[in-house]
Amino acid sequence: MIVRSLTELIDTDRETKGETWSSRRLLLKKDGMGFSLHDTLIHAGTTTEMHYKNHLESVYCIEGKGILKDLTNDKEYEIKADTMYALSGNEHHILIAEETMRMICVFNPPVVGPEKHGADLAYPLLTGEE
């Protein structure tokens, strides 16, 4: 069994920061669950363009609000606390955070720890052996 609290992760290698977000990675590939679990903050007033070609991601918003744009079909969704979206088709998308958004994110396959978006807007597929 694994028991871990958010405060244990701050300023460790389980906390990875991008320009517009901070991802606190509660479960990583090395934890052996087959997915990773992140408590992520998207900073207020930011826009983040993403395209996870190597991973499936589900995102459950628990605080804050913003707009999700699906760039594959130009649909827009209001995302606020209690709303989930799943990128079931690896959709290219943009997230506009009107307020700081706190998101619970699940990645399959699991991330190994340091992943950030590359020039292709995706996370690289790391093995953890690099």
Ligand SMILES: CC(=O)NCC[C@H](N)C(=O)O
């Ligand atoms: C919602 C989203 O994808 N934000 C970027 C960070 C990512 N979810 C992560 O926690 O690694």
